Amino acid sequence: MTVHPVVGRNAEVAGGFDSPDDVLQQLAAAGYFADERTAQTVYLAKHLAKPIIVEGHAGSGKTSLATALAAVSRAKLLRLQCYEGLDEAKVLYDWNYRKQLLAIEHGFRGRAPDDDTSDGGGVFTESFMLAGPLLAAIRAKSSTVLLIDEVDRIELQTEALLLEVLSEYQVSIPELGTITATTVPLVLLTSNGSRLLSEALRRRCLSLHLDYPAPDREQDILLTQLPGLPQTLADQVGAAVARIRTMPILSSPSIGDTISWARALISISADVLDAGALEQTIEHLLRRRSDVETVREAWSTFDHAGAS
Amino acid sequence: MFDTMRGFVGELRQAGVRVSMTECVDAMRAASCFPLDEREALKAALAATLVKDHRHRTVYEALFDVYFSLDRADVLECSGDGEPGDNRPRTLAGTLPSRAEVVELLFDALATGDRELVRLRARQAVTLFADFRVGGAISSLLYVYRTVKALDLEQLRARLEAADNVATGQTSPGGAATDVAHREGPQPNDVLQRRLQADEHERRLEWVRQEVDAEIRRLLVAAQGSGAVAGRLRTTLPEDADFLASTAADRQAMTDAVQPLARSLAAQLAIKRHRRHGAVDVRRTIRRSLAYGGTPAELIHRRARPAKPQLMVLADVSGSVMMFARFALHLLNALQTEFTRVRSFAFVDSVDEISSLFQESDGIVDLAKRVNDQAQVVWLDGRSDYGNSLETFWNRWGAGVTARTTVLVLGDARNNYHAAQSHLLGEIHQRARSVVWLNPEPEESWNTGDSLMAEYGQHCDLAIECRNLRQLRQAIGRIVE
Structure with missing residues (x-):
């Protein structure tokens, strides 16, 4: 097999967007409300055929961005969940030992000893390979979205395994040669920032930092997720959560927390977010007691100021 | 381009x-x-x-x-003789608006919450109030001050508040709502809702400040060129901010950065000691080979049992290095979650172990309080005394220092002219794997005044200046070699 020249650079990534606005609309149709910056970065990633490192707080919609993108571009989503101790065999490929052994044994019995399957050369073909998600994404015939989730969990050394795939969209296998992507997958790497990613990895990717959504976008999310939610309540919940996130609390509420809070507000049939409703439902938004205290304190000082 | x-x-x-x-x-x-x-x-x-x-x-x-920020149209507009044609707001009569009118227009923009409109009005306000002159003051501060003062943001805030109260059926912030409005409409008197409203106003007023700032910077760039403005603007990255003189925002950035650092320290220490496999386990290899008819197709290795490194951290938490102490606590907290065998000690003029406090406390503020209340870090006067702290440490916990222990000291080595007792650090050094000192002061000011860095430093494997995150990152690299 020949070693191919770089193909990723000029090949158009499968599944097209005309403009950042198009990205925005298509994602919104799939139920993901992105901001402009996200849309622009995705658009760029498609055009430059580059992976994106998506960073941001837990629960700011990193992983769901990938699933939404896959849904929008009708691509297959291949997911590599990273964890400490992840190795080459699970990321790229492994040889199917048992199958190889069986084939050799079968070869001895059925064929002459000098057949080329008997010396082992014949068992290193693609049919004896167990493809990991990365190789699968490279070999895929149709368009794919490759999600490498929580890449900060793997060790610094393992990161190097990703580099060839991410920059050249190819995998080199000593026994077979180089396998190059026919359709360039859209690659998203997510990171929670628990470890600094290496310069080498960062250099090869576009970076996107997902903030929590702006209040009005969060409202949109709430209204689509919870059709029974009154508009005014959604407004207020969005504004309140945005405010709480600026407070010095230990774990900021995620989008999921906001939704469950809104659900709780619906269940006590509150039409409007007032102190009483807040008091009853705040535990659905904040998990830590000390955070609840912080919020309570911040908003009760206003009480005194307002009364005086 | x-x-x-x-x-x-x-x-x-x-x-x-x-x-x-x-x-x-x-x-x-x-x-x-x-x-x-x-x-x-x-x-x-x-x-x-x-x-x-x-x-x-x-x-x-x-x-x-x-x-x-400069598109071509803007350049044409701002250069020339200071007669920016279209940019200057006009009333219906075609004359320039008075200041009152611009403020009025800005208020409308704020009330509707239209950011684009706010931008436009802010630009107009700058043209009117900033009195910008090419070749005038080179810093933007003066111009921003003039504009913002003329706009009187507090007045705007009060008016926004009044307008909202009217909208929700209340007469004035202090006055009582009519009974009907109170019962039927949403309750505008509610503490929480008013709080939310106030936050929203603040957010919109912040737009004004940002837009004014941006506009003035734009004018400056037009007048002086990008290079000159950028040169004066030069800001520090969070990782270059000094521990001892940092703002609240810097500290937030530091806090965020510390956890990954501790993890990479842990990871690098782990790499040093980690071999991928232990020796071949013959018994299990033979057993596994039965599956392949006696061919040892898979080698089974013994699980490597890496020796766990021990870390003992002594952090100065006295007032003189307060900012650094706060940061040191953060670092300790992060280390404590990454290493199972970290023992943390805090000292001022006496030392106490605070490892157990990390589990109990909920957040760093709480931790600091607990260190103050529960740990015996103050002996006499609450001014750092490294000598006595070392002595106490050596007497009580010295036996815990072994050949696998790395001792990390965080402090400025300013001893307030107490006895240095540096021989004790020497003893620790003899017994420990290594002793590392991180000093938050610049290296030039070591050994000046009551700083005894040289005396302590002779007993350290490494004494590193550690004034900001960048240096801390390098220091961690050097600790693991």
Whole structure:
């Protein structure tokens, strides 16, 4: 097999967007409300055929961005969940030992000893390979979205395994040669920032930092997720959560927390977010007691100021 | 475009953001994906390709505004004789509006919450109030001050509040609502809702400040060129901010950065000691080979049992290094979660172990309180005494120091002219694997006044200046060698 020249650079990534606005609309149709910056970065990633490192707080919609993108571009989503101790065999490929052994044994019995399957050369073909998600994404015939989730969990050394795939969209296998992507997958790497990613990895990717959504976008999310939610309540919940996130609390509420809070507000049939409703439902938004205290304190000082 | 990019990237590098050659090329390619007049798109494109660490974002944005804020129309408008045609607001009669009118227009824009409109009004306000002159003051502060003062933001805030109260059926902030409105409408008197309203007003007023700032910077760039403005704007990245003189925002950034650092320290220590496999386990290999008819097709290795490194950290938490102490606590907290065998000690003029406090406490503020209340870190006067602290440490916990222990001291070595007792550190050094001292003061001021860094330093394997996150990162690299 020949070693191919770089193909990723000029090949158009499968599944097209005309403009950042198009990205925005298509994602919104799939139920993901992105901001402009996200849309622009995705658009760029498609055009430059580059992976994106998506960073941001837990629960700011990193992983769901990938699933939404896959849904929008009708691509297959291949997911590599990273964890400490992840190795080459699970990321790229492994040889199917048992199958190889069986084939050799079968070869001895059925064929002459000098057949080329008997010396082992014949068992290193693609049919004896167990493809990991990365190789699968490279070999895929149709368009794919490759999600490498929580890449900060793997060790610094393992990161190097990703580099060839991410920059050249190819995998080199000593026994077979180089396998190059026919359709360039859209690659998203997510990171929670628990470890600094290496310069080498960062250099090869576009970076996107997902903030929590702006209040009005969060409202949109709430209204689509919870059709029974009154508009005014959604407004207020969005504004309140945005405010709480600026407070010095230990774990900021995620989008999921906001939704469950809104659900709780619906269940006590509150039409409007007032102190009483807040008091009853705040535990659905904040998990830590000390955070609840912080919020309570911040908003009760206003009480005194307002009364005086 | 090319020249602008070169200047821009140069400035970014000057600020300490690492930008490689390939990233520049990517940035150019990315920029060409969008039409040039779409500033926001360009901003996103360059950010995605050049800024790989979101903490650098503030610096990036300030510089971007300097280099890319001028579209051609603006240049024509602001240069010349200071008669900006269309930009100057006109009333119906075609005369220039008085200041009252601009304030009025700005208020309308704020009340509707239309950011674009706020931008326009802010620009007009700058033309009217800032009294900007080419060749005038070179700093933006004066102009911002003039404009913001003329706009009187407090007045605007009060009016916004009044307007909202009217809208929700209340007569005035202090006055009582009519009974009907009170019962039927949403309850505007509710504490929480008023709080939310106030926050919203604050957010909108912040727009005004930002827009005024941006507009003045734009005018300055037009008058003086990007390079000159960027040079004065030069800001520090969070990782270069001094521990001893940091702002609240810097400290937040530091807090965020400490956890990954502790993890990489843990990871690197782990690499040092970690071999991938232990020796071949013959018994299990033979057993597994039965599955392949006696051929040992898979080698089974013994599980490697890496020796766990021990870390003992002594942190100065006295008032003189208060900012550093706060940071030291953060670092300790992060280390404590990464290493199972970290023992943390805090000292002022006496020392106490605080390892157990980390589990109990909920957040760093709580931790600091507990250290104050529960740990016996103060003996006499609450001014740092390294000598006595070392003595107490040696007597009570010295036996815990073994050949596998790394002792990390965080402090400025300012002993308030107490006895140094540096021989005790020597004893610790003899017994420990290594002793590392991180000093938050610049190396020039070591050994001045009551600083005894040289005396303690002779018993350390490493004494490193550690004034900011960048240096801390390097220090961690050097600790693991």
